[in-house]
Amino acid sequence: MNSRLFSIIRKEFIQIFRDKRTLALILVIPIMQLFLLGYAATNDVRNVPLAVFDQSNSPEARALLDAYRAADYFSVAYTAHSEAEIQSLIETGKARAALLIPPDYPVRLSEGNAQVMFILDGSDPSVAATSLSAAQLIGQNHATAILSQKVSRSGQNLKLQPPVSVSTTVWYNPDLISAHFMIPGVIGMILYAITAILTASAIVRERERGTIEQLIVTPIRSWELVIGKVLPYTILALFDTLEVLLVGNWWFGVPIRGSMLLIMVVSAIFLLSGLGVGLFASTIANTQQEAMLTVWMTLLPAIFLSGFFFPLEAMPQVLQWVSYLMPLRYYLSIIRVLLLKGVGISSILPDLIALTAFGIFIMGAAALRFRKRLD
């Protein structure tokens, strides 16, 4: 191997392993974020506290409540005795939903036109949306059950069937577990942040310390300096990828259905973008703090406009267009497909091409700019 390149790589590795605190951060932070986001950033709705005002106090009303209890979306947390009490429970946030059963519920039920009122706290739209559809579904199922009971009790031998039945099957993530969706995102974010921040500060540190001037008077070529600086952090970042994948698989049960090799290759291609951003930041920044802030400025839009937390489909058209400029978008889409669907390279090809093009463009532009600053 080229003695100059080898010397730089060896020196970087010595420095990385000597700074035990930073090394620990590089290895531990991804796992911390994995657990944080795997548990906290979840859209799964469970045990929404429900307040009940049952004015009928009838066996029929209790049957309806049992139906609500049976599904674990709600837990009957309060039994209220007035509408005012319901209102105060929701206002104080003790209950997020309320069910009002009118006094004439048993009578109207036998007449076939009973109504109950369901009140929902809409201040958190994502919880509200899930609760609402759950509440409707439970109500409908209960109504169907009563109807078929009635029919069979009337002695007719008629089996009640809804006119249309939609049978649903969820593929790839059948339990709709958020962690399976979040963990690929964590991998993408970590790869991007670690490579960009570490590359930028490793280069800016040389400038702060004055060693860059000495490096320039040596026979080192620009490309050797770039590769020698960037390669060690690439290896660290790929190690982190593997780490998050394996811990995600073992603890959160995130499937790894695609080829591990393909996942690592795609990750390495995605790294080009992160490294390029870091390299670019190092050409603008004079101190490590400046480099860090520059990287942060690109990190936040990358995360919010990549479909990491918020679905791209729900964004205004303009932001959807902007999201096409985010390499993280393509990587997330690829890695989710590879992990959850386990398909081959052909179905990710368009995203992979876009990712590669962005990587080469960003890295190339940064390397060119870096060269100019050096000479």
Added chain:
Amino acid sequence: MPVISVQNLTRKFGEFTAVDHVSFAVEEGEVVGYLGPNGSGKTTTIRMLLGLIAPSSGEASVLGYDVFRQSEEVRARAGYMSQKFAIYDDLTVLENLQFYGGVYGINDPKRLQETLAHVGLGGHENALTRELSAGWRQRLALGIAIVHRPKLLFLDEPTSGVDPNARRAFWDLIYDLAAEGVTILVTTHYMDEAEYCNRVGMMRNGKLLAMDTPLALKEQYVPGDVYEIYAQPLLAGLAALEAAPGVIRAALAGDHLRVILQAPGSPTSLQQALNSAGVQVQSIQAGERTLEDVFLHLAKE
């Protein structure tokens, strides 16, 4: 052919002219001092000679190569020690040298040990550079600059921030290198250090005012004889001397007074001037001309 040849080298930063039409030549094996206050253009000159920054106008060649078009050739053959010692604090002495050696294609452990011995760091290979004293860091920086055994060495303020003993020891290293035939261009703002050089260039506000041997500079630019005068009270004596005939410059020099005197002045006339001002004279002795006298004279012109 001179090792360094500079003609009308100029560098402007916007309106500010850092180096202003500088011309000089350095022959093989010389130790040339580049003397001047901070900000006088010394570092900018060296940076141009290494191709680190481009000249605004003028020409320069180093080791026969054009400094701007063939800077890679120059850099491969010259050594450079910058003001900020280019040392990695988190590496040991040997790791620093291994790194820079590897960059020049020198991986032979014996050569690295020789370089360490050369700068007096043998036996300290495994010390973390963060923990070294300024004097030792300075030696390591020199070791880094000479690891590839250059025939030409640029030292930019190598002794700044180092104690006087370490400075003296460092100059011994410079002489050793010069004895081996290495040509050395060294900048400094210590006048006493410049005395050790074969030739000295005086730099001020971007202009090279003069360049010659210390002796020739003193003969040419100190226009009179130097006298050291011990008298009491000092301040009254200083005032009397400044007014005395033939005195070009009078100054306080620690516990005594120092004058540069030309005709029609004489030690007798100094004695008279002091006596008539009521100053008690203890002694008047002939003194040595210094490079500081040269610099002050040139700066006045």
